[in-house]
Amino acid sequence: xxxxxxxxxxxxxxxxxxxxxxxxxxxxxxxxxxxxxxxxxxxxxxxxxxxxxxxxxxxxxxxxxxxxxxxxxxxxxxxxxxxxxxxxxxxxxxxxxxxxxxxxxxxxxxxxxxxxxxxxxxxxxx
Numbered sequence: 001x002x003x004x005x006x007x008x009x010x011x012x013x014x015x016x017x018x019x020x021x022x023x024x025x026x027x028x029x030x031x032x033x034x035x036x037x038x039x040x041x042x043x044x045x046x047x048x049x050x051x052x053x054x055x056x057x058x059x060x061x062x063x064x065x066x067x068x069x070x071x072x073x074x075x076x077x078x079x080x081x082x083x084x085x086x087x088x089x090x091x092x093x094x095x096x097x098x099x100x101x102x103x104x105x106x107x108x109x110x111x112x113x114x115x116x117x118x119x120x121x122x123x124x125x126x
Contacts, residue, residue, distance in 0.1 A: 005046035
């Protein structure tokens with residue numbers, strides 16, 4: 001199941017974000033962003049990826065009238081080959097039709113560069 005964040009997702013999504021970000025993860029900053037999303041921020045978006053009650057990943061994005069910009073897209077390594085990311089992209093396309101799509105990607109992440117490019121995202125190298 002792919003859906004927008006709900007309040008009860010906070011702890012599990014924070015764990016995933018900590019795995020993704022690593023030692024630079026700031027739980028307080030993440031908590032504030034999560035709360036902003038739950039409170040209905042018009043320009044921040046959180047998407048949860050679940051299967052059978054297990055959190056497989058998440059997506060954090062910034063939206064404007066014209067753009068959908070992915071800041072983080074994380075799928076647990078054990079599930080990365082199960083074609084979960086394309087389902088996230090399909091959800092984004094359904095929910096945000098017609099917006100220009102961009103993704104912030106670290107230079108060293110060749111897999112992410114390929115995945116986003118294949119889906120037609122403009123890449124912003126970090």
